[in-house]
Structures are given as C-alpha cells and as structure tokens.
C-alpha cells in the first residue's frame with residue numbers, strides 16, 4: 001500500500017461518523033514535520049503532546065505517530081519534484097486526522113502551495129484559527145486580553161483555487177481578448193471598461209455552497225460558546241466585489257435566517273425589534289428611518305424596500321424574537337474587510353467568530369495573532385467532513401530554521417486543538433495550563449522575550465517545550 005513509509009505497528013484508525021471523529025484509545029496520527037523551522041518545532045510539539053497524554057491518561061491512551069513527508073524532505077526521500085507524494089495522501093486519507101508543520105511556497109512561480117493543495121484534496125473547507133490571549137504574553141497592544149476571536153476562514157475557493165494566467169501567456173492573452181471583445185461589452189454595467197493587454201489574470205470563484213457550509217460551521221460553533229460570545233460576523237469587501245464578496249455576505253445571512261431561524265437574529269433585525277420595543281406605536285416608516293440614517297435622501301423605491309424590510313421582520317419574527325427574546329439569540333452581523341482590521345484593534349471585545357472568505361481570513365489571522373503575542377501564538381485547524389489537518393497560522397520562518405530558537409507555541413496549540421477535536425480534553429487542558437504558566441513565569445522564546453518588560457533571557461525552542469511540561473503540575 002505504501003512505497004517508502006510504514007505505519008506504526010501499534011494503534012488504530014480514527015474514523016468519522018456524521019462528520020464527527022470516532023477516536024480509539026491508541027490512534028495512529030500522521031504528521032508532516034515541515035520545511036524551515038519545522039525541524040525545530042515538530043520535536044518540541046511531539047514531546048509536549050506525548051507528555052500531556054501520558055500524564056492525563058496514565059498509559060490508557062497514547063498517540064502512535066506516523067511520519068509522512070511533504071515539501072523539501074519529501075523530495076529528498078521520493079526524488080526531485082515529489083513534493084506531495086501519494087504515500088502521504090494515502091496515509092492522511094486512511095487515518096483521517098493529521099498534524100503538520102509549515103511548508104514553503106515560492107513566490108511568483110514554481111510549485112503551487114502544498115498547504116493549500118492539502119486543504120483542497122481533502123476538502124478541508126473550514127480553517128479555524130482562534131486568537132486568544134495568554135496572561136503575561138507581551139503584546140504591542142495595551143489591552144490584548146480583550147481580543148478573543150475565532151476566525152472561520154473558507155479554505156477551498158477564492159483566489160486560492162489558483163486559476164491564474166501569466167502575463168503574456170497565450171491563453172492569458174486569449175482570455176483578455178475574449179473578455180474585452182465579447183463578455184465585457186455584453187454586460188452593460190461594465191460600460192467601456194477594458195482589461196490592460198499586459199495584465200496577468202486571476203479568477204476569484206466564491207460559491208454559494210462553499211460560503212454556506214463555512215457559515216454553517218461558524219454558527220454551530222457560536223451555539224457552543226457562552227452567551228456573551230454568541231456572535232458571528234460575516235467579513236467581506238462586498239462594496240467593491242459585489243458578486244463574490246457581497247454574495248458571501250448575502251448567502252451568510254440567508255443561511256442564518258433560514259436554517260438557523262430560531263437560533264439567530266441579524267443586527268438589522270435587532271435594531272428593528274429594539275426600536276419597536278422602545279416604542280410600540282412606532283410606524284414602519286419611522287422604524288425604517290431609525291435603522292437607515294440616510295433614509296430621507298433615498299429614492300422612493302429604496303425607501304419602500306426598507307419599510308418592507310421592517311414590516312417583514314416584524315411580521316415574521318416578532319413573536320419568536322420580540323420583547324427582548326432576540327437578546328438570547330446568536331447575533332449575525334457583517335463588517336467590511338478593511339474596517340474589521342481596525343475594529344479588532346479598537347473594539348476587540350465586540351467580536352467573537354469572524355467568518356471570512358479565504359484571502360481575507362489569511363490576512364486577518366496573521367493580524368489577529370499579532371495582537372495576542374505574534375505568530376508564535378497562532379494555532380489553526382483545517383476541518384472537513386471526513387478529515388482534519390491541524391497546522392499553525394505561520395509559515396516556515398526560514399531565517400530561524402535549525403537554530404532551536406523559534407516559538408513552537410503555535411504548533412503546540414494546534415496540537416491542543418487536535419486533542420480537543422479528538423475529545424481528549426484533559427490532555428488539552430494540561431498543555432494549555434503548562435503553556436500559560438510558562439509564559440506567566442517569563443519562560444518564553446525570543447519572540448516573546450524581546451517584547452517583555454523588563455526584558456527576559458529567551459529560552460530555546462526545546463527549553464520552552466520542557467518548561468511547558470514542568471508546569472503541567
């Protein structure tokens with residue numbers, strides 16, 4: 001079955017039932033060490049996770065690690081250009097849950113991203129990236145503890161589908177000609193627009209199915225959170241990209257107000273209901289004026305549309321959501337992408353789950369991680385219906401590779417997410433406790449040490465792992 005790798009002789013498979021993992025006491029879990037700093041981070045991660053499982057379950061549970069290869073080390077073993085060997089894909093498919101270090105992607109040419117390829121091959125459509133603060137972590141922000149968000153990033157489409165043509169390529173030029181001469185003139189709203197003849201071209205597909213399955217997961221997660229965090233914000237640049245990013249927003253609201261009608265309220269609905277609650281005699285038009293500040297300067301058609309929105313809301317959900325009942329529901333709102341970058345800095349505590357398309361989520365997850373201490377503290381998970389691969393937000397950080405210096409926190413916390421996904425909460429809690437205590441004690445790697453006041457002597461990557469284990473208690 002495998003060409004160059006052999007599964008562990010002990011252990012068994014994690015399987016999936018209705019999208020949920022069924023985990024044996026001794027699961028076999030494939031791991032990819034990763035390029036660059038993977039060589040430092042992975043051994044530290046494995047040591048911490050094994051120690052936590054051993055302490056939490058006293059030998060009744062154990063992970064059997066199965067080393068599989070991707071990136072540079074796969075080429076060393078399998079031959080030139082064998083960046084993602086079939087052995088690796090077979091192992092991940094067979095064992096269902098895997099964890100990986102970062103993999104290099106060249107800029108401007110060369111191979112497409114192996115990280116993105118894995119997400120697409122296994123249809124891992126949800127990328128979950130929590131950004132929360134561990135006490136004592138130094139941060140460039142004054143109140144980093146106020147940020148506690150989980151980014152739900154669509155993981156399989158958008159420009160990451162990688163459908164692009166190079167400037168000057170034969171097909172790229174044909175496509176530009178076709179668009180300029182046929183499709184753009186046939187679309188009146190595009191007027192006399194033309195694509196420059198020396199442009200590279202990329203396609204940005206955003207589907208209803210892809211958007212809604214992501215938002216569905218985000219809402220289901222919100223249902224599990226404490227009441228004050230039950231909120232899903234749809235992040236988009238729909239003012240500019242109306243039929244991709246704008247559609248993502250609309251499909252998100254559509255899903256929330258159909259599949260989750262009893263559990264959700266949209267922000268605009270909450271305003272309409274709240275206005276009515278404060279003044280039972282409020283007319284629909286007065287209510288419409290209150291939810292839309294520019295109401296009086298709108299066209300009659302647009303005004304009528306907003307009045308109708310008010311009436312429809314009151315007619316359909318007053319009974320189930322009115323008289324304050326909406327305050328117990330999951331709030332679904334939306335924010336324009338550029339605005340959310342400043343909102344998570346200026347009003348961090350107003351946000352909880354941020355549901356995004358692929359590119360926006362990629363940008364936003366690095367930015368949010370920076371607020372709570374940097375990329376060394378940014379874990380993540382790629383989750384589908386029958387497979388999950390856990391990996392950090394950051395990349396290979398090549399300049400730090402092999403120095404036993406980098407912060408393994410992000411991959412260790414990705415391991416925590418994996419343990420939680422498996423239902424091994426006791427082991428996950430031990431790691432969180434150990435990591436939190438190490439940081440609070442000033443035992444940190446260079447990235448956090450340089451921000452601490454007063455400055456502390458940094459630990460090596462491997463020493464940080466040992467400190468975490470010591471603080472299990």
Ligand SMILES: NC(=O)C1=CN([C@@H]2O[C@H](COP(=O)(O)OP(=O)(O)OC[C@H]3O[C@@H](n4cnc5c(N)ncnc54)[C@H](OP(=O)(O)O)[C@@H]3O)[C@@H](O)[C@H]2O)C=CC1
Pocket residue numbers: 101102103104105106115374375376377391392393394395396397398399406407408409410447
């Ligand atoms: N999922 C994946 O595998 C990903 C892969 N990549 C790939 O990684 C490669 C390098 O990308 P690059 O743009 O340099 O981004 P990286 O995320 O690899 O690193 C950028 C900087 O972030 C900081 N950083 C990253 N990881 C850590 C960590 N564990 N602890 C502390 N600080 C950290 C370092 O900053 P400083 O030096 O200031 O301390 C580092 O120089 C590219 O090929 C890219 O495509 C990128 C993102 C995700």
Ligand SMILES: O=C(O)CCC(=O)C(=O)O
Pocket residue numbers: 103104105113114115116362393394395
């Ligand atoms: O695959 C890559 O090289 C980059 C991916 C990335 O930045 C991410 O997933 O956050």
Ligand SMILES: [Mg+2]
Pocket residue numbers: 362363366393
């Ligand atoms: Mg990224």
